Amino acid sequence: MTSVTAFAPATVSNVACGFDVLGFALDEPGDEVTATFGPAGVTIAAIEGDGGRLPRDAAKNTAGVAALALLTRLGDPRGVSLTIRKGLPLSSGLGGSAASAAAAVVAVSALLGANVSKDTLVQCALEGERLGAGSSHADNIAPCICGGFVLVRSTNPTDIITLPVPAGLTAVVIHPDLEIETAMARALLGNTVSLHDAVQQWANLGAFVHALHTSDFGLLSRSLTDTIAEPRRAPLVPGLALIKRAAADAGALGSSLSGSGPSLFALCRGDETAARVAAAMTTAVKTHIGGEPQVYISRISGQGARVVSTCAS
Amino acid sequence: MTSVTAFAPATVSNVACGFDVLGFALDEPGDEVTATFGPAGVTIAAIEGDGGRLPRDAAKNTAGVAALALLTRLGDPRGVSLTIRKGLPLSSGLGGSAASAAAAVVAVSALLGANVSKDTLVQCALEGERLGAGSSHADNIAPCICGGFVLVRSTNPTDIITLPVPAGLTAVVIHPDLEIETAMARALLGNTVSLHDAVQQWANLGAFVHALHTSDFGLLSRSLTDTIAEPRRAPLVPGLALIKRAAADAGALGSSLSGSGPSLFALCRGDETAARVAAAMTTAVKTHIGGEPQVYISRISGQGARVVSTCAS
Numbered sequence: 275m276t277s278v279t280a281f282a283p284a285t286v287s288n289v290a291c292g293f294d295v296l297g298f299a300l301d302e303p304g305d306e307v308t309a310t311f312g313p314a315g316v317t318i319a320a321i322e323g324d325g326g327r328l329p330r331d332a333a334k335n336t337a338g339v340a341a342l343a344l345l346t347r348l349g350d351p352r353g354v355s356l357t358i359r360k361g362l363p364l365s366s367g368l369g370g371s372a373a374s375a376a377a378a379v380v381a382v383s384a385l386l387g388a389n390v391s392k393d394t395l396v397q398c399a400l401e402g403e404r405l406g407a408g409s410s411h412a413d414n415i416a417p418c419i420c421g422g423f424v425l426v427r428s429t430n431p432t433d434i435i436t437l438p439v440p441a442g443l444t445a446v447v448i449h450p451d452l453e454i455e456t457a458m459a460r461a462l463l464g465n466t467v468s469l470h471d472a473v474q475q476w477a478n479l480g481a482f483v484h485a486l487h488t489s490d491f492g493l494l495s496r497s498l499t500d501t502i503a504e505p506r507r508a509p510l511v512p513g514l515a516l517i518k519r520a521a522a523d524a525g526a527l528g529s530s531l532s533g534s535g536p537s538l539f540a541l542c543r544g545d546e547t548a549a550r551v552a553a554a555m556t557t558a559v560k561t562h563i564g565g566e567p568q569v570y571i572s573r574i575s576g577q578g579a580r581v582v583s584t585c586a587s
Numbered sequence: 588m589t590s591v592t593a594f595a596p597a598t599v600s601n602v603a604c605g606f607d608v609l610g611f612a613l614d615e616p617g618d619e620v621t622a623t624f625g626p627a628g629v630t631i632a633a634i635e636g637d638g639g640r641l642p643r644d645a646a647k648n649t650a651g652v653a654a655l656a657l658l659t660r661l662g663d664p665r666g667v668s669l670t671i672r673k674g675l676p677l678s679s680g681l682g683g684s685a686a687s688a689a690a691a692v693v694a695v696s697a698l699l700g701a702n703v704s705k706d707t708l709v710q711c712a713l714e715g716e717r718l719g720a721g722s723s724h725a726d727n728i729a730p731c732i733c734g735g736f737v738l739v740r741s742t743n744p745t746d747i748i749t750l751p752v753p754a755g756l757t758a759v760v761i762h763p764d765l766e767i768e769t770a771m772a773r774a775l776l777g778n779t780v781s782l783h784d785a786v787q788q789w790a791n792l793g794a795f796v797h798a799l800h801t802s803d804f805g806l807l808s809r810s811l812t813d814t815i816a817e818p819r820r821a822p823l824v825p826g827l828a829l830i831k832r833a834a835a836d837a838g839a840l841g842s843s844l845s846g847s848g849p850s851l852f853a854l855c856r857g858d859e860t861a862a863r864v865a866a867a868m869t870t871a872v873k874t875h876i877g878g879e880p881q882v883y884i885s886r887i888s889g890q891g892a893r894v895v896s897t898c899a900s
Contacts, residue, residue, distance in 0.1 A: 292793065295789060411786075425793045425797065435793075437797065467779065467782050468780075469780050473606060473607045475789055480748075480795070482793070487800040
């Protein structure tokens, strides 16, 4: 039986100053999806690593919906069956829905032998993500598919910009023993923001893009501030200000919630600083939240979702 | 008698996607200020080109307030007398207040033989501009002092970023026979914006900064959109949508209000396109607003406010 397995990485979205439009990919962890031919449409053969919590009905599963969107887009009458291995914790803010959807479309595209553009992969994966997030921002999906540091100017039509990554830029991501539902975190935001806060946000995002282009770590640090989402979501993460302070004291350029949390990211210059920051954040998370957090240190991955194995028989 | 004359250029602020934070300088027109020593404090010796409409009381004049802020900052007990020659029309949206304030601080700084940083010049000129605009955004002052395409990440503390300018980028600026008071245009904005509009604005600003760095004129064009100020201020300029359409049809990359209007700017690739766009916008302005508009075609000036003559006696 022919099968294709794709891996899609964890992603950090929002990135403090880029709510709904900015994200980057990690080297790992990530989700894997194996696609084989199956009955018409899309079926979910199995899901591993979710503790039985994700829907097995393809129409209610982000990977299933994304795969079906691709089949429909291609007009391909064949059916596919998906096996999903969750490497990412659920509701963690690490782009788990995006990773499953991205791995699914990449695996299915390869299984079908279709030549699908990244824009189309993003559009199809977005249809899956819409299930989870309730809106079609692509700041997880786009870096998950494309890799790197990505700015999403528009999803309709797709306008995705891959930004340069300064040498030595390293991410620390920490996942506390907490769950936050994306939809609930989004409801906290409301529909309006003050003009003053909005102006500060776009000043910071513009400066951040300039800092990536010029490897200006000082400016990058000054720009890593969120006037929009983090202040409203802070109550969801106990001790957030103190955890951020610990990261800064250990030398982080900046830190904030990853996506809608509860995971936090910090950006650092160099691996040694990143190791110190990871240790400091771990201590702070244990103190203020408790439990046993998961910690990842990763360069910004230049690779997005990709086929990792193909079996023909 | 020793005298120093400084010139400060017209500036386009907001630039569609950068409300309150983005601006650029033109080669001309601009204002000139001549500074000489005089009675303690600051006096306005004369103003030319304003039709008698600007205050002669230095405490109520943007150039006077800016010069006094500089004297105070330097702790210099000497007094200065200013002669202001307005090359910029009043209430035009071309940064006239900023130009007078910038020329004043540059002239006074040179007259005093003081070595003043650009940040300090910006801060002092901002005190003058606050008189006119009622708020301390620096998207006219900063490009007026520094030249070029400028992003103001913060005014407190000053964090001004000079952006790269792609070769061939040319501005068309047209000043219709209309006056709009800055304070009134600002009141139209209100204090809140929808989160959706704000997200689109910062996506565009981030993309615009990337486009300047990569000379990507297509992306620059797609990013030159204002979801915040232009929709609310459109009623102040009759036929705005049709004038913008004329600019686009003639090949402009994009167009919008210059500052709070009534002037409009368009960005173009190359002088020939700029000439066509200028002609098309002129025709459209005459049709929809009437009167005799003033039109300028200029590269983005790399030079900001500067001393143009010094007389010693």
